[in-house]
Amino acid sequence: MTMPTTAPAALAFADVTASDSALRRFLHGLPGVDAVGLEARAASLGTRSIKTTSKAYAIDLAISMIDLTTLEGADTPGKVRALAAKAVRPDPTDRTTPTTAAVCVYPDMVATAKAAVAGSGVKVASVATAFPAGRAALPVKLADTADAIAAGADEIDMVIDRGAFLAGHYLKVYEQIAAIKAECGDRARLKVIFETGELSTYDNIRRASWLGMMAGADFIKTSTGKVAVNATPANTLLMLEAVRDFRAQTGVQIGVKPAGGIRNTKEAIKFLVLVNETVGEDWLDNHWFRFGASSLLNDLLMQRQKLATGRYSGPDYVTVD
Numbered sequence: 001m002t003m004p005t006t007a008p009a010a011l012a013f014a015d016v017t018a019s020d021s022a023l024r025r026f027l028h029g030l031p032g033v034d035a036v037g038l039e040a041r042a043a044s045l046g047t048r049s050i051k052t053t054s055k056a057y058a059i060d061l062a063i064s065m066i067d068l069t070t071l072e073g074a075d076t077p078g079k080v081r082a083l084a085a086k087a088v089r090p091d092p093t094d095r096t097t098p099t100t101a102a103v104c105v106y107p108d109m110v111a112t113a114k115a116a117v118a119g120s121g122v123k124v125a126s127v128a129t130a131f132p133a134g135r136a137a138l139p140v141k142l143a144d145t146a147d148a149i150a151a152g153a154d155e156i157d158m159v160i161d162r163g164a165f166l167a168g169h170y171l172k173v174y175e176q177i178a179a180i181k182a183e184c185g186d187r188a189r190l191k192v193i194f195e196t197g198e199l200s201t202y203d204n205i206r207r208a209s210w211l212g213m214m215a216g217a218d219f220i221k222t223s224t225g226k227v228a229v230n231a232t233p234a235n236t237l238l239m240l241e242a243v244r245d246f247r248a249q250t251g252v253q254i255g256v257k258p259a260g261g262i263r264n265t266k267e268a269i270k271f272l273v274l275v276n277e278t279v280g281e282d283w284l285d286n287h288w289f290r291f292g293a294s295s296l297l298n299d300l301l302m303q304r305q306k307l308a309t310g311r312y313s314g315p316d317y318v319t320v321d
Contacts, residue, residue: 012250013214020171023211027170030210033202033238042233045277046270052307055269059304060098062268062296063090065286067125067257069104069225069294071132077112080105083294084116091301094308100297101286102155106131107148114152125155125191129180132195132224134159138176145183156184157191159224162198165208174215181216191219191257191290197229205235209242219255225292230260233270240278253282259292265303268296 016026050058068087070079084103091097102123103113113124126148130136136144145156158180164172177192184190192212196205212220220239223230236258243254256275262268268291275283283289306312 017171017174017214020169023170023174024168027207027210030203030206033206035202038202038238039234042237042274045237045273046233048270048273048277050269050273056304056307058269058272059265059300059307061284062265062272062291063300063304064098064101065289066100066291066293066297066300067102067104067259068100068297069292071104071106071127071225075106075109077109080109080112081116084113084122086297087122088117088120090297091304094305097301097304101290104155104157104292107144107151107153110148110151110153123154124152125157126151126153127157127159127224129156129158129176131157131159131193132226134161134195135163138179141176142179142183145180149184149188153188155189155191156180157193157221159193159195160208160212162195165204165211166199170207170211174211177212177215177217189218190216191221191255192217193221193224193259195224195227196222196231196235197227202235202238205238206242209239210246213243213246213252213254217254219257219290221257221259221290221292223258223260223292225260227260231258231262231271231292233274236271237274237278240274240283243283244279253288255288255290256283257290257292262291262293263295264299265296268293268300 017023068083070083087100087103090100099120099122102125103117104125105113107126107128110124110126117124128144128148129141148156160173181190194208199205199208209220222235239256243256247253258271275289302312
């Protein structure tokens with residue numbers, strides 16, 4: 001599905017983003033979040049049962065939505081190449097298994113990942129902008145982004161400065177996102193990470209979602225996976241409602257990526273139900289929805305094999321990343 005670019009959205013909110021005070025009035029004027037109602041709806045949707053045929057479809061869909069990730073100080077070219085090989089062929093014994101959506105690495109590993117996935121259709125994503133804290137001067141963030149794109153990154157996962165956001169410096173955060181988006185241009189899609197576990201309230205998550213979308217995010221993303229509280233059904237539901245409302249107002253479709261803490265097939269399917277019931281089939285595609293959950297892939301492969309053969313394989317069926 002082809003949607004408009006984010007430029008019309010930026011124009012639509014020009015008055016709102018003209019000053020810090022105007023932006024603050026807009027963000028604090030958004031409807032307050034009913035926390036009890038939000039969590040109850042997320043829990044209710046998580047109880048939906050699906051038929052075996054639908055489960056098979058959901059497993060393949062979830063595999064195709066994974067950003068297979070390694071973001072460790074001990075990452076080596078060999079580890080990145082191995083991860084990329086798994087992204088391209090998650091189950092070497094079954095060629096019908098979908099590829100994952102992307103491999104996500106630090107900027108210095110982008111070229112290695114790009115070479116390893118060449119010709120496969122798997123994207124290369126790179127965290128940038130002083131990941132995971134987001135505490136760096138804008139020129140440093142822009143240079144980080146430029147280096148990753150020059151090395152071949154198809155997608156940039158940037159983190160917002162949560163300290164600035166929580167201090168109420170919304171325009172600073174907006175301008176940084178807009179600057180990174182401008183650096184990406186048409187060369188790379190931009191995912192904006194909020195670190196929802198550090199934003200304290202659902203109201204802040206809603207404000208961050210609108211701030212990111214107005215500034216040009218192609219995706220809004222829950223978390224870095226580096227803190228105690230990462231993606232939850234409730235915070236993901238809230239972000240899905242935000243992208244739904246944003247498209248209704250602007251005609252611009254924005255993707256959503258829950259990241260961190262989604263470890264098994266049952267949990268992944270719950271998130272897919274959230275997507276289907278909240279924003280509909282338009283988002284049930286890896287162009288608009290991703291999982292940042294590398295450990296999830298092994299469980300999906302095990303469950304996929306169980307559906308095909310009626311039995312679980314041994315522990316050596318999947319690789320340990």
